[in-house]
Amino acid sequence: MLENPRSPRVRAVAKLSKRSARAETGLFLLEGPQSVREALQYVPAAIVELFATPTGWEKHPDLRALAAQNDIEVEYVTETVLAAMADTVTPQGLVAVTRQTPTSVREIFAAAPRLVAICEEVRDPGNLGTIIRAADAAGADAVVLTGRTVDPYNPKVVRSTTGSLFHLPISVGGELSDVIRRAREAGLQVIAADVKGDDLLAARADGTLGAPTAWLFGNEARGLDDEALTEADRALRLPIFGRAESLNLATAASVCLYESAFAQRAAR
Incomplete structure (x- = not known):
């Protein structure tokens, strides 16, 4: 479980709220069960990392099933770490790092x-x-x-x-x-x-x-x-x-x- 909100990994996720970091990495941030659910259903291959608090993950059996179907492992984090990663003031227990997939x-x-x-x-x-x-x-x-x-x-x-x-x-x-x-x-x-x-x-x-x-x-x-x-x-x-x-x-x-x-x- 990730417990340190100041770790380089947590900071790298948090930086995706800034356009410069998204442009540099080609990644972006997803927050909350609805966004994560849609990504798991429609673009599962684009999901790079999936983070959740144990309580947040337990609330959503459908997301657990979708993640398992697509061989995507969740990494547990503390509430403090999730808050450090998220852009919202009150994150809903789930954050994913996802590849940008624009079409020409x-x-x-x-x-x-x-x-x-x-x-x-x-x-x-x-x-x-x-x-x-x-x-x-x-x-x-x-x-x-x-x-x-x-x-x-x-x-x-x-x-x-x-x-x-x-x-x-x-x-x-x-x-x-x-x-x-x-x-x-x-x-x-x-x-x-x-x-x-x-x-x-x-x-x-x-x-x-x-x-x-x-x-x-x-x-x-x-x-x-x-x-x-x-x-x-x-x-x-x-x-x-x-x-x-x-x-x-x-x-x-x-x-x-x-x-x-x-x-x-x-x-x-």
Whole structure:
């Protein structure tokens, strides 16, 4: 059992909360039973180390079974050591070190996707995690993150995805112009979600949303710049029927992705 919270091994795990350490090692941190469960189910080969307190491990027989099926051994740690490793204030008894598994932009569009979310300069970890989760729920084929978007392996992003990080391909670090070019070459229209765009209800009525689509989402505060809007085929905005000044980015992205999911399924 690991008992020393100041040991080099414990410190190496704790450093994964920092982007520089994740970039250097190609690893990231998973915390809690939900994230660990999804990793064990969908990407068990990516798990490098699995740590748990005896009490935390005892609470989850399903995780013990999944770990055994994949020949993954758990290393017991004290509550103090787990707290030193974790990014959260109140960790839930489980931490895993996992390899990052991004997919290239080329591979994503070579697979003939019908629905993709492109995130340009999305900076809030909670927003990005929720967009990834919404894309997964809506049946999107992939999420593409351009170079100025927050790291998807940031602990807050990982927690916000609630496991969806492991359910669909995610590309990291692409240039927006290259991503849009590849999307078009793959037969997708690129629609920017922007307050200056046309009413989404009109696009619903004219059948636009039933075609293969890459939705483009911008920065929480500034939205998309003029150059990005020019590169898109069309810009659409969500109507506001009440008194709200605007919608949170992740909420708006969820609605847009589901509108396309509904339209595409109806068209089939």
